[in-house]
Amino acid sequence: MPGGGELLKTMPPIPVVSGDLSFNTQFEPGQQTMLPVIAPVFLVPIGKRGLIQAEFELEAETVHHSDAGFDPVPVSKSLEYAEFDYFVNRYITLVGGRFAEPFDIYKERLDARWIRDLQEPPLIFAFSDQSGNGGEVRGGVPLGRQVDLNYTAYFSAETSGEIAGSQRMMGLRSSVFLPGPRLEIGFSFNHTLQDTHATGFGTDLTWTMRKIPLDLRAESLISPDAGNGYWVEGAWRLTNSSLPRWLHRSQAVLRQEQYFTPSKPLEDTELPTVNTTRVFGGWNFYLTDGLRISAAYGRQFADGGNHNLWDIGINFRLLK
Amino acid sequence: MRITICTSLIFLSLVASAKSGSNSAGQAAQTDAEYGEQAYKSNCTRCHTAPPALSPRQANTIMRHMRIKANLPARDAQAVYQYLLQSDEKN
Numbered sequence: 001m002p003g004g005g006e007l008l009k010t011m012p013p014i015p016v017v018s019g020d021l022s023f024n025t026q027f028e029p030g031q032q033t034m035l036p037v038i039a040p041v042f043l044v045p046i047g048k049r050g051l052i053q054a055e056f057e058l059e060a061e062t063v064h065h066s067d068a069g070f071d072p073v074p075v076s077k078s079l080e081y082a083e084f085d086y087f088v089n090r091y092i093t094l095v096g097g098r099f100a101e102p103f104d105i106y107k108e109r110l111d112a113r114w115i116r117d118l119q120e121p122p123l124i125f126a127f128s129d130q131s132g133n134g135g136e137v138r139g140g141v142p143l144g145r146q147v148d149l150n151y152t153a154y155f156s157a158e159t160s161g162e163i164a165g166s167q168r169m170m171g172l173r174s175s176v177f178l179p180g181p182r183l184e185i186g187f188s189f190n191h192t193l194q195d196t197h198a199t200g201f202g203t204d205l206t207w208t209m210r211k212i213p214l215d216l217r218a219e220s221l222i223s224p225d226a227g228n229g230y231w232v233e234g235a236w237r238l239t240n241s242s243l244p245r246w247l248h249r250s251q252a253v254l255r256q257e258q259y260f261t262p263s264k265p266l267e268d269t270e271l272p273t274v275n276t277t278r279v280f281g282g283w284n285f286y287l288t289d290g291l292r293i294s295a296a297y298g299r300q301f302a303d304g305g306n307h308n309l310w311d312i313g314i315n316f317r318l319l320k
Numbered sequence: 321m322r323i324t325i326c327t328s329l330i331f332l333s334l335v336a337s338a339k340s341g342s343n344s345a346g347q348a349a350q351t352d353a354e355y356g357e358q359a360y361k362s363n364c365t366r367c368h369t370a371p372p373a374l375s376p377r378q379a380n381t382i383m384r385h386m387r388i389k390a391n392l393p394a395r396d397a398q399a400v401y402q403y404l405l406q407s408d409e410k411n
Contacts, residue, residue, distance in 0.1 A: 011376040011377050011379075011380055012377060012380070013377055013378075013380035013381040013384065014375075014377040014378060014380075014381060015381070016378050016381045016382060016385075018382075018385075041385075043381050043382070043384070043385050045380070045381050045384060051381070051384040051385065051388070053385055053388070085384070085387075085388050087384070087387070087394075090393070090394035090395070091393075091394075093387065093388065095388065108389060109367055109389060109390065110367065114368070115367055115368050138388070138391060139391065139393075140387070140391040140392055140393035140394075140396070141393065142393050142395055142396075148393055148396075150391035151391075152391065175391075179358065179359070179362040179363070179396075180362075182361075182362050182366055206366055208362075208365065208366035215366060286369060289369040289370050289371075289372070290369070290372065319371060319372055319374075
């Protein structure tokens with residue numbers, strides 16, 4: 001096992017541009033939504049221990065109603081993160097600037113469209129889909145050979161602005177990762193220090209199984225202010241040798257999720273306004289490791305009425 | 321209902337991981353290359369597909385990025401970095 005001294009001192013790093021381009025279209029009763037997204041990521045190493053990284057997101061959601069034609073097409077711009085990271089030592093990293101909120105795992109790890117297994121994000125993602133302007137302390141600490149402890153604590157100040165606004169909030173996430181079985185279990189906490197003063201607790205689980213080609217992911221949200229919910233998703237890589245060879249680059253996905261509203265729903269939130277259950281089944285096919293086409297069907301059961309959702313799209317990962 | 325499902329999933333996962341962990345602990349000491357491959361498969365492939373071929377200097381930058389994104393321990397970041405370079409040399 002490597003000694004793990006100073007990080008990557010062998011070759012000096014250079015700036016890298018990454019990110020993704022994607023186009024998705026979703027069909028619901030009476031309307032079609034088209035969503036082209038450009039999300040470049042810029043990585044600029046600073047010295048031996050620093051990194052500046054930023055991700056912008058540009059999207060133009062186009063909605064067509066079968067009875068009323070096209071809505072106006074607003075171009076939405078957002079700064080997901082723009083931060084300076086300083087690796088203090090092997091176990092502590094300081095982050096300053098604008099950062100993606102590390103509540104559960106979806107925002108930090110699975111939000112990129114070339115990574116997410118289903119293009120439609122989970123219902124409870126609306127709670128954690130935000131960025132903060134402030135600072136973080138974070139790191140990964142090996143506790144022996146078979147257990148890693150991850151931690152992140154953060155504080156964000158209130159900032160106005162359409163592209164890079166943030167709320168005054170604080171929170172933490174901690175997880176235990178077992179590299180052997182490739183299992184991670186995490187716990188999150190977030191408290192908003194303004195307006196609603198909402199508090200949320202979250203748990204997350206990812207498990208990449210060794211014996212069978214199945215990735216299991218799940219998250220939950222428990223909040224007296226924002227409501228309760230969960231999603232569980234399984235992605236099966238069709239690598240079995242008995243299957244046709246062309247299928248080996250594909251993946252079948254299933255997701256079940258539920259959301260339950262609080263007694264007094266929050267204002268200005270994209271969380272559902274009624275109790276909602278959704279089931280999704282999807283299919284991803286990797287033309288190359290960086291180019292994927294996808295299709296999914298979902299059924300939503302809600303107090304306001306049930307309906308179908310269809311989603312097809314293409315995602316391209318950029319790395320230069 | 322939802323709490324029961326989540327609790328059951330976590331319990332089943334813990335049982336499975338404990339069994340697998342005890343098996344791994346008994347294995348002989350790993351080489352750097354083996355550890356790098358294990359670190360890559362444990363940390364990287366659970367979220368995304370393989371990256372394109374990277375130069376050593378690009379890989380260095382990407383690993384700094386992943387130390388933040390995935391809270392990768394420094395030990396594993398170094399091991400994955402070496403693994404990526406060796407994989408590219410083989411290809």
